[in-house]
Amino acid sequence: MLKFCTLFNSAYLSRGLAMYHSLAKHCDDFHLYIVAFDEDCCDALLALQLKHVSVIALKDFENEALLAVKMGRTPTEYCWTCSSSTIKYCIETYQLDHCTYVDADLLFFNNPKVLYEEMGDQSVLITSHRFTPCFDQSATSGIYCVQYLTFKNTAEGMTALNWWVDACLEWCFCKMEDNKFGDQKYLDDWTTRFKGVHVLEHLGGGVAPWNIQQYSFKLKGGKVRGTALSGKTDFDLIFYHYHAFAYTWNNSYRLTDETYPLTKSQIKLIYKPFVLALLKAETEVEALGEHVRAYKRTEEGIWINRVIGRALVFFLRGFYKQYYSKRFFQYGIFN
Template sequence: MKESDTLYFCTLFDTSYLSRGLALYNSLEKQCQHFKLYIVAFNQKSHDILKTLNLQHAIIISLEAFENERLLSVKPHRGVGEYCWTSTSSVIKYCLETYHLDHCTYLDSDLYFFSSPLPLLSENPNKSVLITEHRYTPKYDQSEMSGIYCVQFMYFKNDELGLKCLNWWVDACIEWCYAIPEDGKFGDQKYLDDWTERFDGIHELEHLGGGVAPWNVQQYKFELQNNKLIGLEKKTNKVFDVVFFHFHDVRFLNTNEVDFGNYTLEKDVLDLIYKPYLKALDEAKTMVQKVDREIDPHGTRNKPNTLKDKLKRIKRKFDKNFNLYPLD
């Protein structure tokens, strides 16, 4: 791929992830010369707000336009999150077919780009599918249950090999996609474990800057060089540009606090990665509230406050993963 090529992305979210989805879009707008982000709005309110915002590089798709008979037949039997997982592969297929795209990359809505995704998409142009490993830090390794690979950034070519893999995944997720481990399956994600053996044309991303996340960030150090976020892998001293970070488990609480999850996050990670993201989310919130002041685009939750929850927070302090911070 060249800088002059248009990059096609897709994602899905509802109002509870609206600020995250907009922050994702805004980051792409900063980092990509030419792109389109196809957004399946998973409720009417998010659809209406996104349409009103009139984002230059976004195509807003209603849930009614996207859903088909197969998805609707399983929807009553899946939880809200499970149905989103069930739909992921179908979103990619829908965009490829409806808009006649030569490729499409699925993005989780809680990603944020710190540099251009082009190096990731150009890493092995002869392959038809790109998948990314979790690269777990050992103490957070959930490969056995959640899978080796993460459904966060997945590229598919609209060619024979890409469609063979994608159609298999669509069928598998329609048949079974639940938030419980069962017979070597878990959600939409565990299916990816054997793709390098099951299918031809699969490429595992090598670039360390794609897929930095709270479950692997302990392996790296970070600094800004000429306003560019640079990572260094501690065990190899390998230097890399951070392309995107996966802000998994960021939760806003009704106590005017934000929780970054149960992970060890060093000061450089908080200062150079999480603080800029909070600013990006705040900017996205401002965009939304210019359209609708009643909506909460952060999906704020009630803070759990039972005795058990309080004891958990004490334990997190001792474990050095107490990432609960007041919002200014």
């Protein structure tokens, strides 16, 4: 069985649900541990009674060390601080032989079992950003991305994990300082600092806005297949990281930072499934009733409420042609 963990608050609830359902669709043997970062998120997740999920309340997860640094960090910085501790908590509390941390804004297109199998006898799996050269931010954002990391409950795995936990408790801020940035730059030297660290080779693990320009995609046999434009290497898309995807005030979505261009096929094959998954998740939360609070605030300051949830229905039917939805309509992918 594959064991995963993640953390998110109410603002990311629909993303987290979409990620979970994609795992359930493609992985027949897994369990996901979710640290709910506010009470409303926790209540909603418990009410949904998701089959392969254990919900962890924030009050049960936080320890003295985390609480001691919490007030000195922004909500984003505190979430970054907690990523490593989430993995450690799950491994130790549930006596897991391994645990993979996944960001809540991923969507799985195929079984991630192949990624775990690629590790072999290694104890830690990390994923490279694989930046397209013109978007390379390795110097500031790190060589590797804290989006999908596996730690085995071995001496090598726990040595690396405990070091990372301690480092994040000591310093984890949204700024560059002494070659550190958040929880992510710490990973830069892990292949030499620790034993048993494997860098993922499968191109289908870790496709994201900052590297999608390197690939073309097509649907083959019901699966999204990618091809590396350099070398013509074919691969199954395992998961996509929807960085900078957000709800907007114009009853639509912002797909990515405008820095990153997307093609028609990328939008249709990769972003359309995510839009539909989010709509399904919003409907799922709506069905819980009035005890789930309607208004949540994202870290970017965008309010998400039921009005937007309803407007998404109209959006998909083509009633709204706002700035951020024009590319959807011009390609006609929802027709």
